[in-house]
Amino acid sequence: MPSVPRASIFLQYFRRTNYGIQIIFYFLNGQCMIAFAFMLSSLFRSSLTAVVFAYLYVFASGLIGSLLLQTFMNQNPLWIFFVEWVPAWSLFRGLYEIGSYTFLGVYTNSQGMEFSNLHDANNGMLSVWGIFLVEWVIFMVLGWYFEQVISSGNGIKRHPLFFLECFRRQKGSSSLNKNSLHANRTSLDGEMALTVKPAGELADVQAERDRVERMTDFSNTPILVRNIKKIYPGQDGGKPKVAVKSLTLGIERGECFGLLGPNGAGKTTSINVLTGFLEPSGGSAMIEGYNLSEDMQEVYKLMGVCPQHDLLWEQLTGEEHLLFYGRLKGFNKQQLEESVTAGLQSVNLLNVRDKQAGKYSGGMKRRLSVAISFVGSPKVVYLDEPSTGLDPASRRGLWEVVKANKSGKALILTTHSMEEAEMLCDRLGIFVDGQLVCIGNPKEITHRYAGYLVFTITVPPNEDQAARKHVLQMSPNAILTYELGGTLKYELPCSEITLSGVFEAMSHLKQNITVLDWGVANATLEEVFIKFARQSGIKSEES
Numbered sequence: 001m002p003s004v005p006r007a008s009i010f011l012q013y014f015r016r017t018n019y020g021i022q023i024i025f026y027f028l029n030g031q032c033m034i035a036f037a038f039m040l041s042s043l044f045r046s047s048l049t050a051v052v053f054a055y056l057y058v059f060a061s062g063l064i065g066s067l068l069l070q071t072f073m074n075q076n077p078l079w080i081f082f083v084e085w086v087p088a089w090s091l092f093r094g095l096y097e098i099g100s101y102t103f104l105g106v107y108t109n110s111q112g113m114e115f116s117n118l119h120d121a122n123n124g125m126l127s128v129w130g131i132f133l134v135e136w137v138i139f140m141v142l143g144w145y146f147e148q149v150i151s152s153g154n155g156i157k158r159h160p161l162f163f164l165e166c167f168r169r170q171k172g173s174s175s176l177n178k179n180s181l182h183a184n185r186t187s188l189d190g191e192m193a194l195t196v197k198p199a200g201e202l203a204d205v206q207a208e209r210d211r212v213e214r215m216t217d218f219s220n221t222p223i224l225v226r227n228i229k230k231i232y233p234g235q236d237g238g239k240p241k242v243a244v245k246s247l248t249l250g251i252e253r254g255e256c257f258g259l260l261g262p263n264g265a266g267k268t269t270s271i272n273v274l275t276g277f278l279e280p281s282g283g284s285a286m287i288e289g290y291n292l293s294e295d296m297q298e299v300y301k302l303m304g305v306c307p308q309h310d311l312l313w314e315q316l317t318g319e320e321h322l323l324f325y326g327r328l329k330g331f332n333k334q335q336l337e338e339s340v341t342a343g344l345q346s347v348n349l350l351n352v353r354d355k356q357a358g359k360y361s362g363g364m365k366r367r368l369s370v371a372i373s374f375v376g377s378p379k380v381v382y383l384d385e386p387s388t389g390l391d392p393a394s395r396r397g398l399w400e401v402v403k404a405n406k407s408g409k410a411l412i413l414t415t416h417s418m419e420e421a422e423m424l425c426d427r428l429g430i431f432v433d434g435q436l437v438c439i440g441n442p443k444e445i446t447h448r449y450a451g452y453l454v455f456t457i458t459v460p461p462n463e464d465q466a467a468r469k470h471v472l473q474m475s476p477n478a479i480l481t482y483e484l485g486g487t488l489k490y491e492l493p494c495s496e497i498t499l500s501g502v503f504e505a506m507s508h509l510k511q512n513i514t515v516l517d518w519g520v521a522n523a524t525l526e527e528v529f530i531k532f533a534r535q536s537g538i539k540s541e542e543s
């Protein structure tokens with residue numbers, strides 16, 4: 001028996017086995033393992049759980065596999081075929097076969113496994129390759145299927161039998177759009193009947209709900225949202241969080257709708273539901289006639305999103321980002337170049353097109369996110385606080401970009417800047433505690449909900465009691481909202497006094513007390529916003 005140094009036995013394993021056999025074996029095993037990992041990854045939410053599972057699987061399969069393999073190889077070779085279907089164990093079987101031929105080769109001073117040995121009576125290598133190939137396909141298909149119906153990450157789950165729906169549509173594809181609109185209309189009608197109007201809903205929110213319910217022609221309403229709800233599951237035994245109680249809205253083509261609301265009102269959650277990032281807990285939405293819960297793949301092609309937090313790759317340049325998203329939208333080379341250049345120019349990033357996004361300032365990243373949302377001219381665009389972190393000049397530049405790109409699209413924009421909302425939005429909705437509390441164009445809302453004049457007066461501190469008395473004579477239900485030294489700020493109900501009435505009253509007042517300064521103005525959108533936010537604060541304290 002030739003003596004083989006211990007250290008080189010391992011090398012003999014590779015050197016004596018035909019290289020072609022090794023390449024095929026490891027390649028097929030690698031593909032099978034990657035597909036297996038893809039399939040498993042769709043079953044885990046947390047990467048930590050996945051890592052723990054993977055360690056346990058490798059450890060347990062190694063331990064049990066070697067035991068089973070030895071037992072079955074020696075005593076019951078038929079069973080070995082079934083054992084090999086466990087992915088790691090088919091690898092062990094292949095390694096076992098290579099090892100057997102290598103030892104034979106060492107003892108007889110010949111080669112290990114050759115292609116001619118593949119048909120030997122007890123050589124299981126061919127069956128292992130076959131199993132790798134079959135499992136490769138099965139794992140890829142299952143991985144894709146689980147990704148659609150389990151959706152362990154974010155996104156909208158599809159029905160477990162969704163593929164039957166695809167088959168049905170393919171059959172009637174010639175009339176897809178017409179029929180799907182009709183089908184969606186029918187399904188909406190069905191759900192409308194179940195709509196429960198939230199208690200205390202204000203008239204304009206009700207009017208919007210009625211408008212959406214009565215709508216029969218969707219062709220000019222790219223975004224149609226019906227009673228969408230979102231409840232986050234409770235964490236660590238806590239109560240579930242109702243982030244969106246109810247949202248019903250129809251947004252026309254060419255319209256920019258502003259969603260305003262205090263922190264935590266549910267604006268981002270609503271946008272995340274509409275962009276398919278979160279699954280709604282109830283309700284339905286149609287984007288350009290496509291149902292959000294069934295046709296998300298079509299909806300993705302139609303929309304652009306500027307998320308609240310920039311989702312950029314640090315290593316890619318600004319230009320590469322736009323090229324990437326443009327390609328996703330299916331642009332050809334020339335369209336892509338034109339669109340990328342125009343996009344970068346519009347947000348003033350053309351001169352830094354080759355700089356990595358990781359080296360951009362916060363404002364530049366934000367502008368790049370906005371440019372990404374408009375690339376490919378999407379029909380529907382969601383802008384979640386697009387101007388956060390921008391300096392005033394960049395903010396104005398951004399407003400121009402939004403205005404220039406608005407035509408033919410439906411836009412939803414969330415913002416905390418009333419100036420931005422007034423500048424860009426055709427209609428606004430104030431969102432408080434997970435529902436809209438008012439809706440209308442900025443001027444309408446201010447006029448309807450403010451209903452008061454803001455009156456400020458400054459008198460010497462020793463005369464402020466006299467000033468208070470006179471203001472209450474002028475407007476008995478005036479509300480004092482602020483006082484400091486001799487400065488008093490009031491809300492005067494419009495039902496009690498007009499602007500000219502204030503001027504008249506002030507000319508009398510000045511004859512009786514010393515007025516250092518005074519002013520009167522219509523209420524602003526910001527004041528309406530604060531009023532709604534305060535009311536909701538009072539409500540939540542009461543509840």
Ligand SMILES: Nc1ncnc2c1ncn2[C@@H]1O[C@H](COP(=O)(O)OP(=O)(O)OP(=O)(O)O)[C@@H](O)[C@H]1O
Nearest residue numbers: 232241242243261262263264265266267268269270
């Ligand atoms: N993943 C989550 N799990 C549980 N609760 C959540 C989750 N995400 C958000 N929330 C809660 O849902 C509510 C709405 O949050 P959301 O981010 O939609 O508010 P927002 O109006 O966008 O606020 P902001 O103006 O600060 O961005 C908040 O009370 C928030 O704490």
